[in-house]
Amino acid sequence: MGALLLAAVDRRIGLIDRLAGAIADARHASYIIHPMRDLLAQRVFQIASGYEDGNDANTLRRDPLFKLATGRAPLDTDNLLACGATFSRLEGSLRRSDIYRMARALVEQFIAGYKQAPTTITLDLDHTDDATYGQQALSFYNHHYGHHCYLPLLVFEANSGALVTAVLRPGKRPTGAENAMIMKRVLGLLRQHWPQTHILLRGDGHFSNPELMRLIVADGNADFIFGLAGNSVLLRQAEGLMNNARGHLNLHRSLAAQSLGPAVAAVRLFGDFEYAAKSWPQAFRVVLKAEVLPGSGGLPDKDNERFVVTSLRGPSPRTLYQQDYCARGQAENLIKQLKCDLKSDRTSASSFLANFARLLLTAGAYVLHQQLRQLGLQGTALATAQPKTVILTLFKIAARVKQYKDRVLLHLPSACPVKALLVQLCRRLYPANRGRAMLASP
Numbered sequence: 001m002g003a004l005l006l007a008a009v010d011r012r013i014g015l016i017d018r019l020a021g022a023i024a025d026a027r028h029a030s031y032i033i034h035p036m037r038d039l040l041a042q043r044v045f046q047i048a049s050g051y052e053d054g055n056d057a058n059t060l061r062r063d064p065l066f067k068l069a070t071g072r073a074p075l076d077t078d079n080l081l082a083c084g085a086t087f088s089r090l091e092g093s094l095r096r097s098d099i100y101r102m103a104r105a106l107v108e109q110f111i112a113g114y115k116q117a118p119t120t121i122t123l124d125l126d127h128t129d130d131a132t133y134g135q136q137a138l139s140f141y142n143h144h145y146g147h148h149c150y151l152p153l154l155v156f157e158a159n160s161g162a163l164v165t166a167v168l169r170p171g172k173r174p175t176g177a178e179n180a181m182i183m184k185r186v187l188g189l190l191r192q193h194w195p196q197t198h199i200l201l202r203g204d205g206h207f208s209n210p211e212l213m214r215l216i217v218a219d220g221n222a223d224f225i226f227g228l229a230g231n232s233v234l235l236r237q238a239e240g241l242m243n244n245a246r247g248h249l250n251l252h253r254s255l256a257a258q259s260l261g262p263a264v265a266a267v268r269l270f271g272d273f274e275y276a277a278k279s280w281p282q283a284f285r286v287v288l289k290a291e292v293l294p295g296s297g298g299l300p301d302k303d304n305e306r307f308v309v310t311s312l313r314g315p316s317p318r319t320l321y322q323q324d325y326c327a328r329g330q331a332e333n334l335i336k337q338l339k340c341d342l343k344s345d346r347t348s349a350s351s352f353l354a355n356f357a358r359l360l361l362t363a364g365a366y367v368l369h370q371q372l373r374q375l376g377l378q379g380t381a382l383a384t385a386q387p388k389t390v391i392l393t394l395f396k397i398a399a400r401v402k403q404y405k406d407r408v409l410l411h412l413p414s415a416c417p418v419k420a421l422l423v424q425l426c427r428r429l430y431p432a433n434r435g436r437a438m439l440a441s442p
Contacts, residue, residue: 001065001397001410002049002390002395003066004065005372005376005395005425006044006045006069007045007068007070008429008430009372009375009376010041012371012429014112015368015371016037016040016364018105018108019044019102019105019361019364020040021105022098022104023036023094023098023101033082034082038070039086041070042081043057043090044361045365047342047343048342048365048366048369048387048391050391050395052342053084053346055084057082057084058084060081061080061083062081064401073403074403075401075403076403091349091354091357092349092351092354094353094357099353099357103166103167104165106165106360106363107164107189110162110164110165111190111193113160118194118197120197120200121157121199122157122199122200122201122202123155123157123186123199123201124155124202124328124334125153125155125179125183125203125207126153126156126204126328126332126335127174128151128152129147129149129171130152131148131345132149132150132171132347134350135350136150136347136348136349136350137350137351137352138150138170139170140170140172141171142171142172142173148171150168150171151172151173152344153167153169153179153182154334156331158328160370160374161334161370162367162370163334163338163366163367165186165363166344166359166363168347168356168359173206174206176210176211179206179207179211179212180209183212183215187219198223199222199223200222200223200224200225201223201226202226202325203224203225204226205226205227205229207224207227210277213281214281216311217281217282217311223310223312224309224311225310225312225324225328226309227308234275237273237288241288242290242292242305244290245267245268246267246303249264249267249292252267263294264294265293266292266293266294267291268289268290270287270288270289270290270321270322271287271288271290271317272286272288273286274286284309284311285310286307286309286310287310287320287325288306288307289308291303291304291305292304337366337369337387337388338366340388341388342365342366343362344358344362346358366387372390373390375428376424376428377390380421381421382394394421394422394425397413397418397422398413399412
């Protein structure tokens, strides 16, 4: 059932058309059996349904519902979908310009998700490891993760969880110039459509680079919140507040020993100051979390100071750190959906561009799931469900297919526990005068 739901979502948002339009099809017209749009629809729908490997298509090319989702008669035997070898050739044939336009198409898809320009948006930037085990091009050993990997950059919109774009990168730590180069293109495209929207960029210490800071300051209507690694200057600036935190902890410990107050797990104080590294374009506000953790079992207390650099002036230090900065942790959950549920780490091709294509196709599958929740599952028990839950609950359902001259009838099991939800989804996603699939009990 999942392929039909995904196809309905795609009809509403036009994702597959955007991706297909980004690729310059260099195949000879005389030898084309599967149009580019059909290839991308089949591959993205299969990934979004839990069939992430290209060779899964060898079996699924005969599946009636995947055929129906791509506009083919489900029970005809002479209109098979593409096989795994076709997808391997497709991934290997894509050029650098095709990959660039596909990544750009994802940004355009994100923009199209808004009927009008938003007043403000928050973009969460994060890198994640994509472990490699063979001879993949540009795979490097990353000491932080302890294995060979790629290190793709993923950009999400914080409030909706929408994916803005995905960029496959070599496994080494990114430079500031590279971060700025990627985000300059993303911001430039956003500004073409939303010149007045305030954009807040948020990320960890990988992004507190002078090049990215200059880019954001030059925008004029953008701000940033980035993690900041400590150094000797920052630690000296923090020492006064850290002493206060240590004093508070000793006071609480003394009161607890006299049964005059509860024991505390930690003491956290917040402050801010101006700071400018030599390479920075100007001084920025640095917010400090001065935290002291009480020792146990004879161990001493542990200092745990953390720094955040920002161009924002309004929020208090506590609000900016605990609410504005720490909220970026939601991006980690979104990355898990992409990696663990949709298997974006299936980057086993020897070519870097082929692996980049696989990441972008998986990103397309994520977009369909995010839009399925937004367009069809709002107000239901699956409104905030992860892709894996949706796949197991709604997609992996047996159905009997009957094909007539003017319609296709799908028979669900008589005891289908989610029949009411499927009917509700079909009513939301398929207009009444254009519906082509009907659900019924046997």
